[in-house]
Amino acid sequence: MWGYVRLELIRSTRDGGYVIFGIVMPVVMYLVFTNLGLAPGDRHDAAIYTMVSMAAYGALGGAFNNGSGIAEDRAAGWLRRLRLTPLTPAQVVAGKVVTGIVGVVPSIAAVLLAGVLVNHVTLAPQRWLAIVVLLWAGTVPFSLLGLGNGYRLSGQSAAMANIATMLTLAVLGGLWVPIANFPSWLRAVAEWIPSNSYAGLSWRVAFGDVPTVRQVATLSAWLLAFGVYAVHGYRRAGRRA
């Protein structure tokens, strides 16, 4: 299985979509946004807030890109080919999930590093640790949604669906523009959006609070829903592959 993960990670590094949406764009947007002063608070607070937003945005890009890869693999006959190797289907699925989990690390790391090196963000070590863990673990629901789309849809439409979903979640979740700037009705909607809960965990921690129960509950509910969606998609794909 580790050979499979290794192969998939090699493929990711050569995937322009992953590198651009998952790593380059979030860093560039981070640097642009912080210099335009779109975030609330003073310059240092804005640098922290936007750092979390853009790390979350990049992680979303990585997670969804992994899901699009599944549809591409199926179209290329690769999933069928894998069934003719000694790998078990469970190993293949686990390998893809691990690839997704490892694949979001560079996205998060790149933005956090830009925060430290360019915008001179300083945080207590335990807060750094908490942010990294929350940003990382919180991608699981989005990985599952991306995989579900990848299993259910054909190559092109899966990629389109994943990019559209990712951008919608980024905008509505307040990753680009903080939801404090939204009209009140839109803000009410945004609070139920999983990407808002996801980034919200780290926003709270970054400014010295603990995540709210509502954030944890919302994200957990979406985790469950997307998990069911992914498993259902996989079962359907298994019958066709």
Added chain:
Amino acid sequence: MSCPEPYRSIYSDRGRPPTVVTVTTNTPHAVSLTSATKHFGPVRAVDGLTLAIPRGQTVALLGPNGAGKSTTIALLLGLLAPDSGRAVLFGLAPEQAVRRGLVGAMPQEGGLVPRVTVRELLAFVAGTYAAPLPLDQVLALARIGDLRDRRVDRLSGGQAQRVRFATAVCGDPVLIVLDEPTAALDVEARREFWDGMRGLASRGKTILFSTHYLEEADEHADRVVVLGHGRVVADGTSAEIKRAAALTTVSVTADGESAWLAALPGVRHMEIRGGRVHLRSADSDATVMALARAGAVRELEVVPADLEDAFVALTAKENA
């Protein structure tokens, strides 16, 4: 569908057993399909197919498009489950045989994943097997040493096909299954492909390949299994199939009443075209002798069958 036991009609006059190959060992067959049936909607893609392949044989699965070759292969690899009947590899369920690394396969299309080099792909596939071949040996076998650092999504058709072949053999499996390995290749690429294959057969592997190129079956297989409408319509060496099914054509010029010629020994079918009588004969020697005795040898012409004729005769029989 008037002949449910196709071999019988082919071999009955010779008293041959239906299957040419006999096995004397106790070890399970490499491949064993028993009365396997697979429907796709109303279409019976595989229709009660029984086939046993002992270890070490190179077998060609020959048939026109739609004969059920790919479905048969998907059944025996465990990619599809039969509606009824059984597929067994080395005494195991196909999935288990695949898990144990006994099988290397090349599906008809696809299977090359984008954005990896030939070497990375082969190292990965080989790594899933317990005792793979060394990479250099695989590259030499498939004649792709010069492609090792090329991206697999940037290969020509012939190159890609050889890489796909390499992925089927790199784990050093005992059974190698190739579904139309040379489809869509030009003559040159096909020749290169079979050059690589020859090295493998000499290593004692069991090889099953499907093709609709008759000369490939003729040249590269120990045994040819002809499929038509999801059933085995003939099974034997290519020489036996030619002899048994593709009748030699004996032609003479005849005038007057010639219907009696159809009753000559060996004659199975008669056709009269422009004063020439064409007799399709299962025993051309006997037919010619009888013609001579009857004094009917006029502008005699004897044309032996090739596998193409056999193939047409066999599959046409299925259609009748």
